Amino acid sequence: SAVISQKPSRDICQRGTSLTIQCQVDSQVTMMFWYRQQPGQSLTLIATANQGSEATYESGFVIDKFPISRPNLTFSTLTVSNMSPEDSSIYLCSAHRRGGDEQFFGPGTRLTVL
Amino acid sequence: AQSVAQPEDQVNVAEGNPLTVKCTYSVSGNPYLFWYVQYPNRGLQFLLKYITGDNLVKGSYGFEAEFNKSQTSFHLKKPSALVSDSALYFCAVRDIHRGTYKYIFGTGTRLKVLA
Numbered sequence: 001s002a003v004i005s006q007k008p009s010r011d012i013c014q015r016g017t018s019l020t021i022q023c024q025v026d027s028q029v030t031m032m033f034w035y036r037q038q039p040g041q042s043l044t045l046i047a048t049a050n051q052g053s054e055a056t057y058e059s060g061f062v063i064d065k066f067p068i069s070r071p072n073l074t075f076s077t078l079t080v081s082n083m084s085p086e087d088s089s090i091y092l093c094s095a096h097r098r099g100g101d102e103q104f105f106g107p108g109t110r111l112t113v114l
Numbered sequence: 115a116q117s118v119a120q121p122e123d124q125v126n127v128a129e130g131n132p133l134t135v136k137c138t139y140s141v142s143g144n145p146y147l148f149w150y151v152q153y154p155n156r157g158l159q160f161l162l163k164y165i166t167g168d169n170l171v172k173g174s175y176g177f178e179a180e181f182n183k184s185q186t187s188f189h190l191k192k193p194s195a196l197v198s199d200s201a202l203y204f205c206a207v208r209d210i211h212r213g214t215y216k217y218i219f220g221t222g223t224r225l226k227v228l229a
Binding site for chain 2: 004031033040041042043045048056092094096101102103104105106107108110
């Protein structure tokens with residue numbers, strides 16, 4: 001398995017500001033993903049974070065709103081830009097190890113936008 | 115496109131009784147199926163997977179799942195439920211997307227084990 005940490009664990013932000021969420025994996029992984037989850041609901045994939053290149057975004061998500069970085073094989077960031085109350089959610093980072101089949105998840109970042 | 119369905123929003127079961135959380139899938143090709151559990155205010159934890167081989171897969175915390183190709187199902191089971199099993203359970207399928215992996219999650223089933 002892989003141990004994944006996220007910072008911050010939670011934050012309360014003002015409308016119009018931006019927040020960057022960090023995801024750190026304890027070992028090298030091939031793929032990293034960012035999801036959004038409303039409490040008690042299913043997960044929605046935002047994008048796949050690609051090492052050394054632009055992230056691959058899912059339908060409905062754009063780079064200007066959710067810029068993603070992945071400078072190496074163990075670290076990624078997701079920025080939620082120009083936030084509105086609709087962005088209030090839990091943001092989850094996950095990783096997939098080469099040769100493995102399953103994903104491992106971070107503990108999540110609970111974001112509240114006022 | 116690959117997809118999974120969890121037909122029950124919530125399942126209630128008495129402690130000590132067997133539990134089943136249902137999942138059906140729709141895939142082209144061989145399915146890669148997973149179960150995850152999420153406890154309150156936590157990330158998802160991997161429980162078990164089916165890739166190939168025996169249709170009965172054993173996983174963490176005494177859970178198992180049965181792959182049924184004819185019924186396109188992958189139900190999660192446990193012979194004797196514990197109160198501590200109360201959580202949100204997600205079924206997932208892996209899809210190949212633009213040459214890379216992508217995971218599709220079901221809507222989740224809330225399991226409540228009653229003492």
